[in-house]
Amino acid sequence: MKRPFSGNWKVALWRLWHGGIVGSGVVAYLTADEDFFFMHQFSGYLFSGLVAARLVAAVLARGKGPLALRRPAKPDAEALSGRGPLIRLVMPWMAAIMLLGFALAGYSGIAADWFKPMEGLHESLAEAAPWLVAGHLALVLGLLWRPRKGLGALLGAGLSRLGRSASVLGRRMGVALGAVALASGLGLALPDPAAAGSAQDAVMADLLARAQAADPAVTAFDPARGEALYLSRNTVDATKPSCSSCHTPDPRNQGEHVKTGRAIDPMAVSANPDRVSDLGQLDKRFSRDCPAVLGRDCTATEQGDFAAFLLSR
Amino acid sequence: MKLLRETVMLGALSATLAGAPLVAQGEERIMPVTDPLTLKECGECHMAFPPSLLSASSWRSVMANLDDHYGDNASLPEKETAAITAYLVANTGRWGSPGVSGSSAGQPLPRFTESQRFAHEHRRFTPDRLAREGIKSIVDCVACHRGAEQGYYDDD
Secondary structure (H helix, E strand, O other): OOOOOOOOHHHHHHHHHHHHHHHHHHHHHHOOOHHHHHHHHHHHHHHHHHHHHHHHHHHHHOOOOOOOOOOOOOOOHHHHOOOOOHHHHHHHHHHHHHHHHHHHHHHHHHHHHHOHHHHHHHHHHHOOHHHHHHHHHHHHHHHHOOOOOHHHHHHHHHHHHOOHHHHHHHHHHHHHHHHHHHHHHHHHHOOOHHHHHHHHHHHHHHHHHHHHHHOOOOOOOOHHHHHHHHHOOOOOOOOOOOHHHHHOOOOOOOEEOOOOOOEEOOOOOOOOOOOOOOHHHHHHHHHHHHHHHHOOOOOHHHHHHHHHHHHHO | OHHHHHHHHHHHHHHHHHHHHHHHHHHHOOOOOOOHHHHHHOOOOOOOOOHHHOOHHHHHHHHOOHHHEOOEOOOOOHHHHHHHHHHHHHOOOOOOOOOOOOOOOOOOOOOHHHOHHHHHHOOOOOHHHHHHOOOOOOOOHHHHOOOHHHOOOOOO
16 A cells, blocks of 8 residues: 655654544543543543644645645546546545534533533534544545455456446445445534424423313413513522522523532523423422422413423523 | 554554543542432432442431422432432442431431531531632532542542
8 A cells, every 4th residue: 555645754743643533532432421531531632632733733734745634625527537536636525524523522522521511412413423434434445445465456456357447436436435424424413403392392282281181271381471480589488589590590591509509401492402301300390399489389381381481492 | 554553553552541540530439320310310409429428327318308308309209219219228338427327207317418527528618618619508519529420529
């Protein structure tokens, strides 16, 4: 195999970087489990630092040498025909997509380290990483691998007898596979709003059925009444006069338990897609929080209004 | 494939580097709660406290009085209460709490924050000082120990 770059200190630096990003990335991915938090934290910061270092190096290289990153270009006719240097077309795109994906995964992790509600986003972004790596491997093998010895040579010779078109086809298939893996990696990273919506619809339907069983006159819930309940001030317990004492006046913000200081994730569904998705969880908290603040249970209609308010924000 | 070999070797090197802090901190670790149900239900209003902080009899009395839980209502369905009790009691440990006994009827609930060892480690944190630093309660472990939920307490 021909070396992709001739050997000099810049190449050595690049190899060091590549080893570091592989190592820290693999370690960070495998230790995402809470049990190895410090390893995850350390390798995640190292990984993010290396992504940033790569961009800095590319800027310093000013478009020259092995450390430069080329701007992804639109495919031209020559490259598409399979005769031109496919590698020059594909590599910049691959590098750009990978660096973007890795930067999102790494920096969302750092954000989550300081601001807990970011954890969900970080998890879904990081799940894209193995796909990006799979795409990268497929592309690099497809573009650079030239069998020379042994079984590979036999296969290669056999293939070359099938003619140049076959090898172009093979390489294109490798590239296509790689591109699909990269694209699905990016696709995975995007949250799936449809899946979130249906759980909430089911909960709202249950709440409505309950409210109608208690009072047949109820036809729909009113977010404005829910908001009024959320902000109302009460006198049952001076330490927690309002729902907003713990949940903060703006439900999109992270709250804090008034007694223990424990952070409470945002209540608005727009800021926290898990809200209003589990009737059991709602019931449990209504049965505790309503008596604690109002000195009585919330009615079925109040519960529905409150949930509608969370959904509307 | 020299390039590949070097990459793998460097990867292994940085993996070792990444592992070092874990080994260094391993000794002081207090096993955090690992049971998902306990993590969820006992981690809502404060960090889910490690089972090793209280004795089995203390956990039993905490769990038998969830409706009047240090002034809050933390009640749960019976099935869940039983499952959590079983987990906590099975995982009490030696950090434990001599000086905190199980409470019998009429006595206040046991607090590991009143155990000799805990009180000694945190003797400088008077209520005044906590208020000055904007910390609501000494039970907000993560306010000072950022790794508390992973079991690390000597990192401040």
